[in-house]
Amino acid sequence: MKIAIFGSGNGSNFQALAEYIIKNKNQYKLVMVICDKPNAYILERAKKLNIQSYLVDYNQHKSKTDAEKSIIDLLVNDEVDYILLAGFMKILSTSFIDKFQNRIINIxxxxxxxxxxxxxxxxxxxxxxxxxxxxxxxxxxxxxxxxxxxxxxxxxxxxxxxxxxxxxxxxxxxxxxxxxxxxxxxxxxxxx
CATH class of the missing domain: 3.40.50.170 (Formyl transferase, N-terminal domain)
Known part of the structure; x- marks a missing residue:
């Protein structure tokens, strides 16, 4: 089961999830971290665990739709099964949510x-x-x-x-x- 984790901050939930997924690598694969904040510590945590991370700074895109399209392309390319939101502070659009219906989880x-x-x-x-x-x-x-x-x-x-x-x-x-x-x-x- 392929997992992507989205976060905007410290990444303590990411850390707990990543450590569990790494220990159970026969069942899960953490394929990427998506972050929207350039200085978020979650990016450093992902780097230390050798997990691919992508900074998608919404301010560097023409629109929210454009930023989300770049995220969708990454998720589809890696055939992600579930998206776990772990302190991701952006509200996802209805079209994004519809594309991944019942596959986006929040805490x-x-x-x-x-x-x-x-x-x-x-x-x-x-x-x-x-x-x-x-x-x-x-x-x-x-x-x-x-x-x-x-x-x-x-x-x-x-x-x-x-x-x-x-x-x-x-x-x-x-x-x-x-x-x-x-x-x-x-x-x-x-x-x-």
Whole structure:
């Protein structure tokens, strides 16, 4: 099963996924990283792991459509089965999503459908929710509205700071994304 990971930032989810994929290379192949930010640390992480990375700076293209076409060409050329969004901060167009229907996965730091969009952990924390969690879901045309794949949560100890809770959530993200990858593999093998 061929995987592409899209990211815009630090790449901690990418790192966890990449290490898992490398250990399980008979089942998965991480064929590329797509990044839209020239200084994003995910590019350095990919380089250290000898994983092909592509910088697709949307500002260097005539339009969003043009930038996405260059990404589509890369994905089609390498016959990518699934795209995992790991902190990719661009909203993908409907035409891009339609081209890879049910093959684009996102991870979001909330128990969707609660708190879609940015700032989810802070919103849940400020609301004093009993639980804060993480969701993996298929990407559709909305913001964090696609079909849910998996969720996990922690009971919040409000003696901890928002930063400490955020760190705990990131640890859960790494584990949940790997479980999601395992589930995708099961689905992939069943369709063959």
């Amino acid at each position: 979001h730091p909330s128990l969707l459908p609660s708190y879609p969009g940015i700032g989810a952990i802070k919103k849940a924390y400020d609301n004093h929710d009993e639980y804060i969690g993480v969701t993996t879901h298929y990407v559709d045309g909305g913001v964090d509205t696609g079909k849910i794949i998996l969720q996990d949560k922690i009971k919040v100890n409000y003696e901890k700071s928002l930063e400490e809770i955020t760190h705990e959530i990131h640890k859960i993200e790494h584990v949940l994304y790997i479980k999601t990858l395992q589930k995708l593999l099961q689905n992939y093998e069943q369709r063959d």
